[in-house]
Amino acid sequence: MRILITGGAGFIGSHLAEAYLEKGDEVYIIDDLSTGSLSNINALRENKRFRDRFFIKTDTIFNHDVMVELTGICDVVFHLAAAVGVRYILNNPLESIRTNIRGTEKVLELCAKFKKKVLITSSSEVYGKHTHAPLIETDNIIYGPSSNSRWSYAASKLMDEFMALAYFRTKGLRVIIARLFNTIGPRQTGAYGMVVPRFVAQALKNEPLTVYGDGTQTRTFTYVKDVVRAMTGLMESDVAVGEVFNVGGTEEITMLDLAKKIIRETGSDSDIELVSYDEAFEKNFEDMQRRVPGIKKIKRAIGFQPETDLDAILRRVIAYMKINHKIANPKQT
Known part of the structure; x- marks a missing residue:
């Protein structure tokens, strides 16, 4: 089988490419390297x-001729190319909206033209300001005002979902939507605001771990190889077509407890420093206080259950960053 992965040089895309290559498939990726990196592949x-x-094609998904060729020769498409990370989106608001909405529209248009099955990666961000748990796929959406650019990413990913489902309903496009919840693992960078690689890098350098807000906000984290297993399972499923699925973990943890856990796992002498959102991002920044996925739907559809607990994930991330980023705890050198 021939697999096309947009954003294939990114963190998740590179692991997805690896999984299909290991299965013996042909893999084609396109990435403009705005947030992806050739080092990942x-x-x-x-x-x-x-x-x-x-x-590998180093190009943008807006290059029509290239995308026509790639979509035409491949059997299925995974659309991962997107603006990612809170910090990147705040620093590049117009480009982020354009990439997420127009880029997804281009992919859907070509997949419909060539009748190719496509999986669209969405985000837990679409749920907005909910504080209940677990979040389920049919929950209502609650956002802040448009004057707060924090919500532009969530709104753009939700629009991606609306477009994908409209293509399914009006053109019969075989489309699947996966809402990913805080995927982590080796190859992820902290450059765009991703919390785990940022904490690990700080801990390995014995620098203070900077926790935003009061640290009581909670997240669940999912190992990237578990996410890849969910995505490939959804792509192979007929019952998944035309549906939206949460893909996430089950261990809820506060950011303060996450920082403490990483300090213990690295043997670091780091302290924890609370930093206000205004200082870290911009005035009136809003964060999700809680983000816990309900995964009953994907379990019913394909039997998915995350297999890797948070402690094991953190150990793998720490080991990877020590070797590949040449970061060592000063007291261990």
């Missing part, structure tokens, strides 16, 4: 087993 490029089955 270097090992795949250099692997002799994959050389004849791995194809």
